[in-house]
Amino acid sequence: MQFLRFFAQVLLVFLLTAISQVGGLIYLLHLIFWRVLAKKLENGWQKWLLRWSSFVLFYGLFCAFVVPLLASITGRVPLPLGKNGLLLPLHFGTVILNRHYVKPALKTAATEAVLALQKRFPGTQVNYLDANFPFFDEFPLLPHLSHDDGEKLDLAFLYLDAKTGLPSTQAPSPIGYGACEGPLPHENNMPKTCQQKGHWQYNLLPRLVSQRKKKAYLFDEIRTKALVQAFVQHPQIRKIFIEPHLKSRLGFNASKVRFHGCQAVRHDDHLHVEL
Ligand SMILES: [Zn+2]
Incomplete structure:
Protein backbone atom coordinates (compact mmCIF):
# COMPACT_ATOMS: atom_id res chain seq x y z
CA MET A 1 0.00 0.00 0.00
CA GLN A 2 2.81 2.35 0.99
CA PHE A 3 4.66 1.48 -2.21
CA LEU A 4 1.57 2.05 -4.36
CA ARG A 5 1.03 5.45 -2.78
CA PHE A 6 4.66 6.39 -3.43
CA PHE A 7 4.41 5.13 -7.02
CA ALA A 8 1.22 7.17 -7.60
CA GLN A 9 2.95 10.29 -6.28
CA VAL A 10 5.98 9.80 -8.54
CA LEU A 11 3.64 9.32 -11.50
CA LEU A 12 1.73 12.46 -10.59
CA VAL A 13 4.94 14.50 -10.35
CA PHE A 14 6.00 13.25 -13.81
CA LEU A 15 2.59 13.98 -15.28
CA LEU A 16 2.40 17.49 -13.80
CA THR A 17 5.93 18.20 -15.04
CA ALA A 18 5.13 16.93 -18.53
CA ILE A 19 2.01 19.05 -18.95
CA SER A 20 3.01 22.25 -17.14
CA GLN A 21 6.79 22.03 -16.54
CA VAL A 22 6.62 23.42 -12.99
CA GLY A 23 3.56 21.50 -11.74
CA GLY A 24 5.62 18.60 -10.38
CA LEU A 25 7.94 20.94 -8.49
CA ILE A 26 4.99 22.89 -7.07
CA TYR A 27 3.42 19.61 -5.99
CA LEU A 28 6.58 18.67 -4.08
CA LEU A 29 6.83 22.11 -2.45
CA HIS A 30 3.19 21.87 -1.43
CA LEU A 31 3.82 18.38 -0.05
CA ILE A 32 6.38 19.79 2.42
CA PHE A 33 3.86 22.40 3.56
CA TRP A 34 1.13 19.77 3.73
CA ARG A 35 3.16 17.29 5.81
CA VAL A 36 3.48 19.95 8.53
CA LEU A 37 -0.19 20.95 8.40
CA ALA A 38 -1.60 17.41 8.09
CA LYS A 39 -0.31 16.40 11.54
CA LYS A 40 -2.70 18.89 13.12
CA LEU A 41 -5.78 17.66 11.21
CA GLU A 42 -8.06 14.71 11.72
CA ASN A 43 -8.47 12.19 8.92
CA GLY A 44 -11.61 12.46 6.80
CA TRP A 45 -12.95 13.91 3.57
CA GLN A 46 -12.48 17.47 4.88
CA LYS A 47 -8.76 16.79 5.16
CA TRP A 48 -8.67 15.40 1.61
CA LEU A 49 -10.58 18.42 0.31
CA LEU A 50 -8.31 20.84 2.13
CA ARG A 51 -5.23 19.11 0.76
CA TRP A 52 -6.26 19.37 -2.88
CA SER A 53 -7.85 22.82 -2.69
CA SER A 54 -4.72 24.17 -0.98
CA PHE A 55 -2.62 22.58 -3.76
CA VAL A 56 -4.74 24.26 -6.45
CA LEU A 57 -4.39 27.60 -4.65
CA PHE A 58 -0.64 27.07 -4.17
CA TYR A 59 -0.25 26.18 -7.88
CA GLY A 60 -2.31 29.19 -9.00
CA LEU A 61 -0.39 31.68 -6.87
CA PHE A 62 2.99 30.22 -7.86
CA CYS A 63 2.14 30.33 -11.59
CA ALA A 64 0.62 33.81 -11.40
CA PHE A 65 3.39 35.54 -9.44
CA VAL A 66 6.57 33.47 -9.10
CA VAL A 67 6.88 31.79 -12.52
CA PRO A 68 6.57 34.99 -14.65
CA LEU A 69 9.15 36.72 -12.44
CA LEU A 70 11.70 33.89 -12.63
CA ALA A 71 11.02 33.33 -16.35
CA SER A 72 11.66 36.98 -17.18
CA ILE A 73 15.02 36.78 -15.37
CA THR A 74 15.95 33.70 -17.42
CA GLY A 75 14.75 35.13 -20.75
CA ARG A 76 11.10 34.29 -21.41
CA VAL A 77 7.92 36.29 -20.95
CA PRO A 78 4.26 35.30 -20.86
CA LEU A 79 2.04 36.25 -23.79
CA PRO A 80 -0.77 38.69 -22.94
CA LEU A 81 -4.12 37.50 -21.68
CA GLY A 82 -6.10 39.71 -24.04
CA LYS A 83 -6.04 43.02 -22.20
ZN1 LIG B 1 3.98 24.83 -33.61
Whole structure:
Protein backbone atom coordinates (compact mmCIF):
# COMPACT_ATOMS: atom_id res chain seq x y z
CA MET A 1 0.00 0.00 0.00
CA GLN A 2 2.81 2.35 0.99
CA PHE A 3 4.66 1.48 -2.21
CA LEU A 4 1.57 2.05 -4.36
CA ARG A 5 1.03 5.45 -2.78
CA PHE A 6 4.66 6.39 -3.43
CA PHE A 7 4.41 5.13 -7.02
CA ALA A 8 1.22 7.17 -7.60
CA GLN A 9 2.95 10.29 -6.28
CA VAL A 10 5.98 9.80 -8.54
CA LEU A 11 3.64 9.32 -11.50
CA LEU A 12 1.73 12.46 -10.59
CA VAL A 13 4.94 14.50 -10.35
CA PHE A 14 6.00 13.25 -13.81
CA LEU A 15 2.59 13.98 -15.28
CA LEU A 16 2.40 17.49 -13.80
CA THR A 17 5.93 18.20 -15.04
CA ALA A 18 5.13 16.93 -18.53
CA ILE A 19 2.01 19.05 -18.95
CA SER A 20 3.01 22.25 -17.14
CA GLN A 21 6.79 22.03 -16.54
CA VAL A 22 6.62 23.42 -12.99
CA GLY A 23 3.56 21.50 -11.74
CA GLY A 24 5.62 18.60 -10.38
CA LEU A 25 7.94 20.94 -8.49
CA ILE A 26 4.99 22.89 -7.07
CA TYR A 27 3.42 19.61 -5.99
CA LEU A 28 6.58 18.67 -4.08
CA LEU A 29 6.83 22.11 -2.45
CA HIS A 30 3.19 21.87 -1.43
CA LEU A 31 3.82 18.38 -0.05
CA ILE A 32 6.38 19.79 2.42
CA PHE A 33 3.86 22.40 3.56
CA TRP A 34 1.13 19.77 3.73
CA ARG A 35 3.16 17.29 5.81
CA VAL A 36 3.48 19.95 8.53
CA LEU A 37 -0.19 20.95 8.40
CA ALA A 38 -1.60 17.41 8.09
CA LYS A 39 -0.31 16.40 11.54
CA LYS A 40 -2.70 18.89 13.12
CA LEU A 41 -5.78 17.66 11.21
CA GLU A 42 -8.06 14.71 11.72
CA ASN A 43 -8.47 12.19 8.92
CA GLY A 44 -11.61 12.46 6.80
CA TRP A 45 -12.95 13.91 3.57
CA GLN A 46 -12.48 17.47 4.88
CA LYS A 47 -8.76 16.79 5.16
CA TRP A 48 -8.67 15.40 1.61
CA LEU A 49 -10.58 18.42 0.31
CA LEU A 50 -8.31 20.84 2.13
CA ARG A 51 -5.23 19.11 0.76
CA TRP A 52 -6.26 19.37 -2.88
CA SER A 53 -7.85 22.82 -2.69
CA SER A 54 -4.72 24.17 -0.98
CA PHE A 55 -2.62 22.58 -3.76
CA VAL A 56 -4.74 24.26 -6.45
CA LEU A 57 -4.39 27.60 -4.65
CA PHE A 58 -0.64 27.07 -4.17
CA TYR A 59 -0.25 26.18 -7.88
CA GLY A 60 -2.31 29.19 -9.00
CA LEU A 61 -0.39 31.68 -6.87
CA PHE A 62 2.99 30.22 -7.86
CA CYS A 63 2.14 30.33 -11.59
CA ALA A 64 0.62 33.81 -11.40
CA PHE A 65 3.39 35.54 -9.44
CA VAL A 66 6.57 33.47 -9.10
CA VAL A 67 6.88 31.79 -12.52
CA PRO A 68 6.57 34.99 -14.65
CA LEU A 69 9.15 36.72 -12.44
CA LEU A 70 11.70 33.89 -12.63
CA ALA A 71 11.02 33.33 -16.35
CA SER A 72 11.66 36.98 -17.18
CA ILE A 73 15.02 36.78 -15.37
CA THR A 74 15.95 33.70 -17.42
CA GLY A 75 14.75 35.13 -20.75
CA ARG A 76 11.10 34.29 -21.41
CA VAL A 77 7.92 36.29 -20.95
CA PRO A 78 4.26 35.30 -20.86
CA LEU A 79 2.04 36.25 -23.79
CA PRO A 80 -0.77 38.69 -22.94
CA LEU A 81 -4.12 37.50 -21.68
CA GLY A 82 -6.10 39.71 -24.04
CA LYS A 83 -6.04 43.02 -22.20
CA ASN A 84 -3.91 44.60 -24.93
CA GLY A 85 -6.67 43.87 -27.46
CA LEU A 86 -4.23 42.09 -29.77
CA LEU A 87 -3.32 38.60 -28.64
CA LEU A 88 -5.26 36.32 -26.34
CA PRO A 89 -5.31 32.62 -25.52
CA LEU A 90 -7.99 30.64 -27.37
CA HIS A 91 -8.61 28.72 -24.17
CA PHE A 92 -7.38 29.38 -20.68
CA GLY A 93 -5.81 25.92 -20.30
CA THR A 94 -2.82 27.26 -22.25
CA VAL A 95 -2.19 29.81 -19.50
CA ILE A 96 -3.03 27.53 -16.55
CA LEU A 97 -0.46 25.02 -17.81
CA ASN A 98 2.26 27.66 -18.46
CA ARG A 99 2.27 26.95 -22.18
CA HIS A 100 2.25 30.64 -23.18
CA TYR A 101 5.89 31.68 -22.67
CA VAL A 102 8.12 33.07 -25.43
CA LYS A 103 11.34 35.02 -25.82
CA PRO A 104 10.69 38.79 -25.63
CA ALA A 105 11.63 39.16 -29.33
CA LEU A 106 8.85 36.75 -30.33
CA LYS A 107 6.31 38.54 -28.15
CA THR A 108 7.29 41.82 -29.83
CA ALA A 109 7.16 40.29 -33.32
CA ALA A 110 3.72 38.72 -32.70
CA THR A 111 2.40 41.98 -31.25
CA GLU A 112 3.70 43.99 -34.20
CA ALA A 113 2.29 41.48 -36.71
CA VAL A 114 -1.17 41.68 -35.11
CA LEU A 115 -0.93 45.50 -35.04
CA ALA A 116 -0.20 45.41 -38.80
CA LEU A 117 -3.22 43.12 -39.26
CA GLN A 118 -5.40 45.50 -37.26
CA LYS A 119 -4.47 48.37 -39.57
CA ARG A 120 -6.26 46.46 -42.34
CA PHE A 121 -8.94 44.85 -40.19
CA PRO A 122 -9.57 47.01 -37.14
CA GLY A 123 -10.56 45.21 -33.97
CA THR A 124 -9.23 41.80 -35.06
CA GLN A 125 -7.79 39.94 -32.11
CA VAL A 126 -5.67 36.84 -32.67
CA ASN A 127 -6.00 33.70 -30.59
CA TYR A 128 -2.77 31.98 -29.66
CA LEU A 129 -2.42 28.28 -28.92
CA ASP A 130 0.67 26.50 -27.53
CA ALA A 131 3.90 28.50 -27.31
CA ASN A 132 6.67 27.27 -24.97
CA PHE A 133 7.23 26.50 -21.31
CA PRO A 134 8.78 29.22 -19.10
CA PHE A 135 12.20 27.62 -18.49
CA PHE A 136 15.07 25.68 -20.08
CA ASP A 137 15.93 25.08 -23.72
CA GLU A 138 15.40 21.56 -25.04
CA PHE A 139 12.51 20.93 -22.65
CA PRO A 140 9.79 20.17 -25.20
CA LEU A 141 6.21 21.27 -24.82
CA LEU A 142 4.53 17.96 -25.56
CA PRO A 143 3.30 16.99 -28.07
CA HIS A 144 5.21 19.73 -29.96
CA LEU A 145 8.80 18.53 -29.94
CA SER A 146 10.13 21.72 -31.55
CA HIS A 147 8.52 24.12 -29.06
CA ASP A 148 11.48 23.89 -26.71
CA ASP A 149 13.40 27.18 -26.89
CA GLY A 150 10.97 30.08 -26.49
CA GLU A 151 11.10 30.78 -30.23
CA LYS A 152 7.96 28.96 -31.43
CA LEU A 153 4.32 29.99 -31.35
CA ASP A 154 1.11 28.45 -32.69
CA LEU A 155 -1.82 30.65 -33.64
CA ALA A 156 -5.42 29.84 -34.48
CA PHE A 157 -6.69 30.74 -37.92
CA LEU A 158 -9.34 33.44 -38.21
CA TYR A 159 -12.95 32.44 -38.75
CA LEU A 160 -16.34 33.83 -39.67
CA ASP A 161 -19.55 32.96 -37.91
CA ALA A 162 -21.31 30.67 -40.42
CA LYS A 163 -24.75 32.04 -39.50
CA THR A 164 -24.05 35.75 -39.67
CA GLY A 165 -21.00 35.81 -41.95
CA LEU A 166 -19.37 38.19 -39.48
CA PRO A 167 -15.84 37.84 -38.04
CA SER A 168 -15.77 35.51 -35.05
CA THR A 169 -13.38 35.58 -32.10
CA GLN A 170 -13.74 31.83 -31.63
CA ALA A 171 -12.48 28.75 -33.46
CA PRO A 172 -14.18 25.44 -34.35
CA SER A 173 -11.89 23.24 -32.22
CA PRO A 174 -12.18 23.50 -28.43
CA ILE A 175 -8.41 23.10 -28.10
CA GLY A 176 -7.54 25.07 -31.24
CA TYR A 177 -6.10 22.02 -33.01
CA GLY A 178 -7.77 19.28 -35.03
CA ALA A 179 -10.51 21.18 -36.93
CA CYS A 180 -8.84 21.16 -40.33
CA GLU A 181 -9.39 23.26 -43.43
CA GLY A 182 -8.66 20.25 -45.63
CA PRO A 183 -7.44 20.19 -49.25
CA LEU A 184 -10.01 20.61 -52.04
CA PRO A 185 -10.06 17.89 -54.75
CA HIS A 186 -7.69 19.83 -57.05
CA GLU A 187 -5.25 20.82 -54.27
CA ASN A 188 -2.02 19.18 -53.08
CA ASN A 189 -3.17 16.60 -50.54
CA MET A 190 -0.21 16.32 -48.20
CA PRO A 191 -2.21 14.68 -45.38
CA LYS A 192 -2.95 11.79 -47.77
CA THR A 193 0.66 11.66 -49.01
CA CYS A 194 2.05 11.55 -45.45
CA GLN A 195 -0.48 8.90 -44.48
CA GLN A 196 0.56 6.78 -47.47
CA LYS A 197 4.19 7.11 -46.42
CA GLY A 198 3.26 5.59 -43.07
CA HIS A 199 3.22 8.72 -40.91
CA TRP A 200 0.12 7.72 -38.93
CA GLN A 201 0.43 10.63 -36.47
CA TYR A 202 0.07 13.24 -39.24
CA ASN A 203 -3.72 12.87 -39.40
CA LEU A 204 -4.30 11.84 -35.81
CA LEU A 205 -5.70 15.04 -34.28
CA PRO A 206 -8.85 15.44 -36.40
CA ARG A 207 -9.81 11.92 -35.30
CA LEU A 208 -9.36 12.73 -31.63
CA VAL A 209 -10.88 16.19 -31.50
CA SER A 210 -14.62 16.85 -31.65
CA GLN A 211 -15.76 18.17 -35.04
CA ARG A 212 -19.16 19.11 -33.63
CA LYS A 213 -18.69 22.89 -33.94
CA LYS A 214 -17.02 22.84 -37.34
CA LYS A 215 -20.17 23.75 -39.26
CA ALA A 216 -20.68 26.83 -37.09
CA TYR A 217 -17.53 28.48 -38.51
CA LEU A 218 -16.16 29.35 -41.92
CA PHE A 219 -12.43 29.67 -42.58
CA ASP A 220 -11.79 33.41 -43.02
CA GLU A 221 -9.47 33.26 -45.99
CA ILE A 222 -9.04 37.03 -46.31
CA ARG A 223 -8.09 37.82 -42.72
CA THR A 224 -6.03 34.63 -42.29
CA LYS A 225 -4.08 35.53 -45.42
CA ALA A 226 -3.47 39.01 -43.97
CA LEU A 227 -2.30 37.43 -40.72
CA VAL A 228 0.20 35.17 -42.51
CA GLN A 229 1.31 38.15 -44.60
CA ALA A 230 1.99 40.21 -41.48
CA PHE A 231 4.30 37.47 -40.19
CA VAL A 232 5.94 37.00 -43.60
CA GLN A 233 6.76 40.71 -43.66
CA HIS A 234 8.14 40.77 -40.12
CA PRO A 235 11.95 40.70 -40.25
CA GLN A 236 12.30 38.77 -36.98
CA ILE A 237 10.14 35.85 -38.12
CA ARG A 238 12.23 33.22 -39.87
CA LYS A 239 9.78 30.36 -40.52
CA ILE A 240 6.04 29.90 -40.89
CA PHE A 241 4.51 26.45 -41.15
CA ILE A 242 1.22 25.95 -42.93
CA GLU A 243 -0.14 23.04 -44.96
CA PRO A 244 1.02 23.23 -48.65
CA HIS A 245 -2.53 23.40 -50.05
CA LEU A 246 -3.28 26.46 -47.88
CA LYS A 247 0.03 28.05 -48.84
CA SER A 248 -1.00 27.96 -52.50
CA ARG A 249 -4.69 28.70 -51.82
CA LEU A 250 -3.71 31.85 -49.94
CA GLY A 251 -1.21 32.73 -52.68
CA PHE A 252 2.12 32.61 -50.85
CA ASN A 253 5.41 31.78 -52.49
CA ALA A 254 7.75 33.28 -49.89
CA SER A 255 10.44 30.81 -48.78
CA LYS A 256 9.61 31.65 -45.15
CA VAL A 257 6.28 29.87 -45.57
CA ARG A 258 7.22 26.23 -45.75
CA PHE A 259 6.21 22.63 -45.28
CA HIS A 260 7.02 21.21 -41.85
CA GLY A 261 7.51 17.59 -42.97
CA CYS A 262 5.52 14.39 -42.58
CA GLN A 263 7.11 13.67 -39.18
CA ALA A 264 5.05 16.54 -37.70
CA VAL A 265 1.25 16.87 -37.70
CA ARG A 266 -0.95 18.59 -40.26
CA HIS A 267 -0.97 22.39 -40.23
CA ASP A 268 -4.30 23.19 -41.86
CA ASP A 269 -5.87 23.73 -38.44
CA HIS A 270 -3.38 26.31 -37.12
CA LEU A 271 -0.40 28.45 -38.02
CA HIS A 272 3.11 27.97 -36.61
CA VAL A 273 5.54 30.90 -36.52
CA GLU A 274 9.09 31.04 -35.19
CA LEU A 275 11.98 33.42 -34.79
ZN1 LIG B 1 3.98 24.83 -33.61
